[in-house]
Amino acid sequence: MDKLIELIRKILEEDQVIKITLGNMRKKSNPCKKVTIRPILLKKQLVYQVEYHFEKKVTHENLSAEEILLLCQRLINEEFKQVNVQTTDEEIQILASKPEKPKIIRRQTEKRAVAHLEHNKGKKYIIQEGEPCDFLIKLGVMGEDGTVFQKHYAKFRQINRYLEIVEDVLEYLPEREEKPLRIIDFGCGKSYLTFALYHYLRIMKKRNVEIIGLDLKEDVIEFCNNISEELGYPELHFLKGDIADYTSDHADMVVTLHACDTATDYALINAVRWNSKVILSVPCCQHELFHQIRSDLHQPLYKHGILKDRFTELLTDGLRGLKLEACGYEVAMIEFTSLEHTAKNIMIRAVKKEEAMKTASRKKAQEEYEALKTYYHVNPTMDQLKIK
Ligand SMILES: C[S@@+](CC[C@H](N)C(=O)[O-])C[C@H]1O[C@@H](n2cnc3c(N)ncnc32)[C@H](O)[C@@H]1O
Known part of the structure; x- marks a missing residue:
């Protein structure tokens, strides 16, 4: 244990911490499921913001470096078996089933500044303005000197927000040397x-990955493959095809960002069938249920097309979330980008954890799914996923 705490003390003293995550509960009954720690500047003082993730809420407190050490010591002893530390140039994974005999795995990463010491999380960027970034230059978002063009600032923010979400799910993606992580962006x-x-x-992050982007449009695919080649991104390929017909043997992570209508459902169905560990999906154009939905009570609302449309969107995504829960995923609906930019801003984040979700919770989700379907007289494409 001393060795572990010394390691964390050294990293804190050298001001290298970007994020510490404590997870993998010692007991399934732990009320707190995960703890994350990040440095922030509060009234020009460096403190550490601790986020406690409970089943249905997240709470925060700000602590000093000394208090963080005591907290880590207690949490490793009593609550969590795993600690992931992200520093400015390293990722450290600590497996502490036996705290006195921890297994420590260290991996160098590209140097990254602790430049996000802002209390306002919205200002923390993973890709910093002012640091030239090859693909953003190529796509015309920033100039050669790293200055973001004013008209692409919203895109720059969206990219950073997306990467923050990816950062938060990294721990659920398998660490494998022999076989690349496969990610499909539908x-x-x-x-x-x-x-x-x-x-x-x-x-x-220097992860061994292969990423496939799939789209119906031939010109878009050709454009993306050319850019990928010019950038020298050998494991990023683009394919022309329809999500509904796409076949593969597996994917560790599935992404869909604004894939229209039931294209999102086919992507989710594929992900579940491949047992993908992470799904990030921002649906749009949820039209399927618009002509199916019926409810005597809500009929006065449905006579206004815009209300019926919004309501169907929420019902569609709510049902998708429940179906994923019934399939054993832990689901959160999160805000993707700010509402000022697009109303299509709800992301379904689903992760499949190592410890299987309780059968009773899955059964309950399936019952809730069926009850909503019956109440609203709808038959979504997600029905194609049969629960075993
Ligand atoms: C609104 S764009 C979003 C593009 C990108 N994901 C983003 O967020 O910027 C939706 C894309 O999904 C593609 N798409 C829609 N249905 C599809 C399907 N069934 N199979 C493959 N691609 C599809 C469209 O061609 C279009 O390029």
Whole structure:
């Protein structure tokens, strides 16, 4: 244990911490499921913001470096078996089933400044303005000197927000040396975010990945493959095809960002069938249930097309979330980008954890799914997923 705490003390003293995550609970009954720690500047003082993730809420407190050490010591002894430390140039994984005999795995990463010491999380960027970034230059988001062009600032922010979300799910992706992580981005379009994902995982995090972007449009696919080749991104490929017909033997992570209508469902169905560990999906154009939905009580609302449309969107995504829970995923609906930019801003984040979700919770989710379907008289494409 001393060895572990010494390691964390040294990293804190050298001001190298970007993020510490404590997870993998000692007991399934732990009320707190995960703890993350990040340095922030509060009234010009360096403190550490601790986030406690409970089943249905997240709480925060700010602590000093000394208090963080005591907290880590207690949490490793009593609550969590794993610690992941991300520093400015390293990722350290600590497996502490036996705290006195921890297994420590260290991996060098690309140097990254602790430049996000802001209390306002929205200002923390993984790709910094002012640091030239190859794919952003190529796609015309920033100039050669790293200055972000004003008209592409919203895109720059969206890319960074997306990478923050990816950063938070990294721990659920398998660590494998022998076989690359396979990620499929369904409906990739012009692929700003697909390039960002590759840059982040392959270049910044030095992970062994292969990423496939799939889209219906031939010209878009040709454009993206050319850019990928010019950038020298060997494991990023783009294919023309329809999500509904796409076959593969596996994918560790599936992404869909604004894939239209039921294209999102086919992507989710594929992900579940491949047992993908992480799904990030921002649905859009949820039209399927619009002509099916019926409810005597809500009929006065449905006479206004816009309300019926919004309501169907929420019902569609709510049902998708429940179906994923019934399939054993832990699901969170999170805000992707700010509502000022697009109303299509709900992301379904689903992760499959090592410890299987309780059968009773899965059964409950399936019952809730069926009850909503019956109440609203709808038959979504997600029904194609049969629960075993
Ligand atoms: C709104 S764009 C989003 C592009 C990109 N993901 C983004 O967020 O910038 C939707 C893309 O999904 C593609 N798409 C829609 N349905 C599809 C399907 N069934 N199979 C493959 N691609 C599809 C469209 O061609 C289009 O490029």
